[in-house]
Amino acid sequence: MILKNKVALITGGATGIGRSTAVLLSQKGAKLVIADVSDEGNNTAEEICNSGGEAVFVKGDVSIVSDVTNIVSVVANTYGRLDILHNNAGVLRISDDVSTTNELDWDLTINVNLKGVFLVSKYSIPLLKNNGGGAIVNTASMAGWSVGMAGLAAYCASKAGVVGLTKCMSIELAKYNIRVNCICPGTIDTSLYTTQFLHAGGTQQELDDDQKSLSSLIPQGRYGTPEEIAKAVLYLCSSESSYVNGQALVVDGGFSNQ
Numbered sequence: 001m002i003l004k005n006k007v008a009l010i011t012g013g014a015t016g017i018g019r020s021t022a023v024l025l026s027q028k029g030a031k032l033v034i035a036d037v038s039d040e041g042n043n044t045a046e047e048i049c050n051s052g053g054e055a056v057f058v059k060g061d062v063s064i065v066s067d068v069t070n071i072v073s074v075v076a077n078t079y080g081r082l083d084i085l086h087n088n089a090g091v092l093r094i095s096d097d098v099s100t101t102n103e104l105d106w107d108l109t110i111n112v113n114l115k116g117v118f119l120v121s122k123y124s125i126p127l128l129k130n131n132g133g134g135a136i137v138n139t140a141s142m143a144g145w146s147v148g149m150a151g152l153a154a155y156c157a158s159k160a161g162v163v164g165l166t167k168c169m170s171i172e173l174a175k176y177n178i179r180v181n182c183i184c185p186g187t188i189d190t191s192l193y194t195t196q197f198l199h200a201g202g203t204q205q206e207l208d209d210d211q212k213s214l215s216s217l218i219p220q221g222r223y224g225t226p227e228e229i230a231k232a233v234l235y236l237c238s239s240e241s242s243y244v245n246g247q248a249l250v251v252d253g254g255f256s257n258q
């Protein structure tokens, strides 16, 4: 129970990586606030409570200031403290190349993936400072950091921004005993990409072929699981990484070493 009595706020905790991380942090003793635009966040909170943990769900959009201040006030009013912030909410949009990238998709991606990390951090940091410290873990990506990816210009730009923001915050906040790191997942088996692929007109067969050929390019030969990313987040937000600060931890089955 390495996180016993710790309070963690996870954005984008309704599904995928955020959901798995919420469940794992709860198993390690943390009390959770799960924030998400999707009502499915209720299911994550319910699952944790049914397993004997503590969790509340708050609906909110990380790119809207009034939603963010509400999310942070739910943390303060429910638990009176914050020890761990996992900025994980994210979106992905696909285009052929930069010239065909829709401006609305660009704005949405930057607003959620980058501005959202800024806003939730901005309004959460006073709570972390009040405690005498804590840890922030941002979800970046190998896309935009260790590799570029065609068709994902806005996404790569947003995630490269998250890495830069992480490094800056790690220097600014060290004197408050707040460590700031990010994880850079490779290709993880969630619906983030698949939903958009099908939405963009791709067929299920094309998606299956795409996933098969991408898997063959990964040295470990498969996609990662959300649970494997959750374990990396646990390391970065726990005392096991007490001298790790400002790092971008790539968890990609070796993909970006090629």
Ligand SMILES: NC(=O)c1ccc[n+]([C@@H]2O[C@H](COP(=O)([O-])OP(=O)(O)OC[C@H]3O[C@@H](n4cnc5c(N)ncnc54)[C@H](O)[C@@H]3O)[C@@H](O)[C@H]2O)c1
Pocket: 011, 012, 013, 014, 015, 016, 017, 018, 035, 036, 037, 038, 060, 061, 062, 063, 088, 089, 090, 091, 092, 112, 116, 139, 140, 141, 142, 143, 184, 185, 186, 187, 188, 189, 190, 191, 192, 193, 226
């Ligand atoms: N799946 C991958 O291959 C992969 C790889 C690298 C990085 N990531 C990143 O991991 C994070 C989680 O993605 P995932 O793969 O678990 O996908 P996912 O779609 O399952 O999870 C994303 C979550 O963010 C929520 N969300 C979206 N917009 C939001 C907003 N404006 N405010 C609050 N919540 C919002 C969604 O409702 C969803 O619950 C994202 O930041 C994503 O960019 C994923």
